[in-house]
Amino acid sequence: MTDCITVRVRADDPVSEAGLTGLLRPYPEIRLLHDDPGAAAVTVVTTDAVDPAGYQLLRTVQQSGPSRLVLLVPRLQDHQVGLAAECGIAGIMWRAGATAPRLKQVIQAVARGDGHIPPDLQERLLRLVGRLYGGQHGPGNARMAEREIAILRLVADGLDTSDIAHKLGYSERTIKGALHDVMNRHQLSNRAHAVAFALRKGLI
Structure with missing residues (x-):
């Protein structure tokens, strides 16, 4: 059990939080925390959108402790990518692809200090960077x-x-x-x- 990753789950509604907790519970390499947010190595946050309510949830989680954040969200608009980055997100997953094994892999990667960005979002980020810093x-x-x-x-x-x-x-x-x-x-x-x-x- 010494290699367990301490993980906390946060959501904007109790049903989503319970569902996400259920996905992770079978894995012995993940120890779910329900109290003491400062002890979590990784916090998985799921929200419908990084709108004002979703952004506030992310900011609250960011301020509750030093854990690395994984965001599980249906999609992100371009301006919401910047808002998520402001909240220190280390990994992003689309809900449509969030199987239990894949979510576990992303949590492990983030806990190691790596990041995770969906391939289609990587392309959008490159275009955004090109627009901001391109030669034109x-x-x-x-x-x-x-x-x-x-x-x-x-x-x-x-x-x-x-x-x-x-x-x-x-x-x-x-x-x-x-x-x-x-x-x-x-x-x-x-x-x-x-x-x-x-x-x-x-x-x-």
Whole structure:
């Protein structure tokens, strides 16, 4: 039992948490914890989406102890990938492919210090990185963080500060600060100018 991995399961509803616990219970190499979250080497979090509620769940788990996080989710939109990364996610699995043996393998990989990203998400990440740091932007252009791009996309969709804050799970102050930083860094006069700049650069 000395090689057991201590694992905690968290979900946004009790049925999902019970189902995930049931998948892992048969494995002797995994010791499930129900108390003392700080003692877990790995925490598996399952949520329907990294929306404000899902993001808050991830942040709560991240702050509860030093365990490495595995996220089990149906899909992720591009801006949600950045939100998950902010929460220190070490492994991501799609729910559709989350068989018990595969989940155990991912937990073991994360516990060793490795990461896990689904192949199709890896391709999307490469495209995102290419858009952010690709040669078409030119060496003199400052970069934008994924959070800033997500905010500008929602500004372009016509959302106001409070709606953006609710959708992304940030405070209104954080949204205003991020937009202010973008406009100062790129010498933009207002939000419309910031959206036009991001469109010209192919960021949104």
